[in-house]
Amino acid sequence: MPMNRTQSELWFKRAQSVILGGVNSPSRSYKSVGGGTPIVMAKGEGSKFYDVDGNVYIDYLAAYGPSVLGHAHPHITQAIERAARDGILYGTPATSEVEFAEQLRAAIPDLERIRFVNSGTEAVMTTIRVARAYTGRTKIVKFAGCYHGHSDAMLVAAGSGPSSMGVPDSAGVTPSTAGEIITVPFNDIPALQEALSIHGDSVAAVLVEPIVGNFGMVAPESDTYLRQVIDLAHNHGALCVFDEVITAFRFHYGSAAQLYNVHPDLYAMGKIIGGGLPIGAYGGRKDIMEQVAPLGPAYQAGTMAGNPLSMRTGIACLEVLRQPGTYEGMDRKAKRLVAAIEAAAKDNGVAITVNRIGGAFTVYFGSHPVRNYDDAMATDSATFGKFFHLLADRGIIIAPSKYEAWFVSAVHTDEDIDETCRVVADVFKALAK
Numbered sequence: 001m002p003m004n005r006t007q008s009e010l011w012f013k014r015a016q017s018v019i020l021g022g023v024n025s026p027s028r029s030y031k032s033v034g035g036g037t038p039i040v041m042a043k044g045e046g047s048k049f050y051d052v053d054g055n056v057y058i059d060y061l062a063a064y065g066p067s068v069l070g071h072a073h074p075h076i077t078q079a080i081e082r083a084a085r086d087g088i089l090y091g092t093p094a095t096s097e098v099e100f101a102e103q104l105r106a107a108i109p110d111l112e113r114i115r116f117v118n119s120g121t122e123a124v125m126t127t128i129r130v131a132r133a134y135t136g137r138t139k140i141v142k143f144a145g146c147y148h149g150h151s152d153a154m155l156v157a158a159g160s161g162p163s164s165m166g167v168p169d170s171a172g173v174t175p176s177t178a179g180e181i182i183t184v185p186f187n188d189i190p191a192l193q194e195a196l197s198i199h200g201d202s203v204a205a206v207l208v209e210p211i212v213g214n215f216g217m218v219a220p221e222s223d224t225y226l227r228q229v230i231d232l233a234h235n236h237g238a239l240c241v242f243d244e245v246i247t248a249f250r251f252h253y254g255s256a257a258q259l260y261n262v263h264p265d266l267y268a269m270g271k272i273i274g275g276g277l278p279i280g281a282y283g284g285r286k287d288i289m290e291q292v293a294p295l296g297p298a299y300q301a302g303t304m305a306g307n308p309l310s311m312r313t314g315i316a317c318l319e320v321l322r323q324p325g326t327y328e329g330m331d332r333k334a335k336r337l338v339a340a341i342e343a344a345a346k347d348n349g350v351a352i353t354v355n356r357i358g359g360a361f362t363v364y365f366g367s368h369p370v371r372n373y374d375d376a377m378a379t380d381s382a383t384f385g386k387f388f389h390l391l392a393d394r395g396i397i398i399a400p401s402k403y404e405a406w407f408v409s410a411v412h413t414d415e416d417i418d419e420t421c422r423v424v425a426d427v428f429k430a431l432a433k
């Protein structure tokens with residue numbers, strides 16, 4: 001029995017007549033999966049989504065990362081209720097921002113000083129400004145296919161949504177802004193060396209997703225890669241900024257930098273640390289952060305920055321993530337799911353490559369290893385599109401793009417995984433037909 005999606009169709013039609021493209025973020029459209037009407041959700045509870053037609057789905061989209069505790073987690077809901085009773089926005093200093101910053105620094109000691117903002121975009125955008133202020137230089141080295149939000153400078157060779165929409169280099173970005181960005185392939189030290197040997201004197205920062213999440217999940221190829229990236233930046237008088245918007249608190253209670261035992265100068269964060277509420281944060285070395293007003297000459301501000309609602313929800317999220325076994329559970333469940341995906345693909349003669357890091361993974365259609373953006377682009381988009389729709393029609397939600405990840409959350413049950421394994425077996429059978 002095909003799912004009835006009549007109400008989704010009606011709502012999406014209504015959406016398109018008032019919201020541009022029917023979506024508030026292009027990634028939510030089905031443009032890169034062969035089209036179709038995006039499913040309109042009515043409710044989330046635990047690991048499940050309920051759409052406006054009453055269909056139930058298991059959610060591996062996790063709102064593109066933040067929903068590490070699933071939907072309506074009681075501890076999060078309670079924190080929101082309590083915070084709402086105390087007033088959600090002060091425009092003054094408040095205790096919650098101090099407590100939250102202390103907890104983040106306790107987990108990631110490199111965050112000597114922190115600032116809260118409202119999105120990952122803002123966090124990265126500001127680290128760039130701070131790096132420029134500190135070094136007196138203008139250029140930024142980024143890695144092709146990494147996505148760092150939608151600030152002008154970051155829309156050069158951007159993976160994720162921009163790539164999925166066919167606009168990795170956005171219109172509306174001035175040539176002078178784009179000209180400040182130097183792009184090199186990920187996992188390629190000689191290319192970085194070459195770029196820095198040409199432009200090194202004018203580079204303010206090398207900016208990297210330490211574990212990439214935006215041309216799918218791609219880890220550094222060697223344990224020393226990130227150390228080499230940082231050392232090369234420093235050898236040329238540049239800073240190194242880690243964009244940990246996806247990775248912070250994703251794989252363990254802390255940063256990706258800690259997994260590789262390295263220390264970037266600045267970090268950008270977002271997503272998980274807000275427990276589902278809007279948030280971004282940046283921080284790092286005290287002498288660098290002191291560039292920012294009121295202590296220094298670089299400006300960054302925000303009416304909503306550090307609002308008690310996001311702070312107290314973030315604190316509540318960290319409280320749950322600290323519970324023993326949380327990350328082991330996500331890793332174990334994702335491992336089991338990936339094994340089932342690989343077995344189903346093999347049984348049906350469908351060539352796939354899966355990159356998994358802990359509870360996050362990407363299924364690429366192709367047999368070649370995916371270690372950079374070019375490799376990800378070379379995977380089969382049409383088959384991914386079919387895969388996406390076959391899953392959705394059987395009650396499994398993942399991101400509608402081959403450049404994103406499945407996120408197993410702390411609240412996916414073993415039964416969810418069992419059910420997903422069954423669906424996946426069926427989906428690969430259908431793909432092979």
Ligand SMILES: Cc1ncc(COP(=O)(O)O)c(C=O)c1O
Pocket residue numbers: 118119120121122124147148149150209213214243244245246270271
């Ligand atoms: C690595 C990375 N940096 C920055 C961003 C931008 O964050 P936001 O969408 O909260 O602005 C994202 C995701 O969107 C991301 O994946």
Ligand SMILES: NCC(=O)CCC(=O)O
Pocket residue numbers: 025026027028064065147160161213214404
């Ligand atoms: N990994 C990329 C994103 O999380 C982007 C979400 C969005 O643009 O809606």
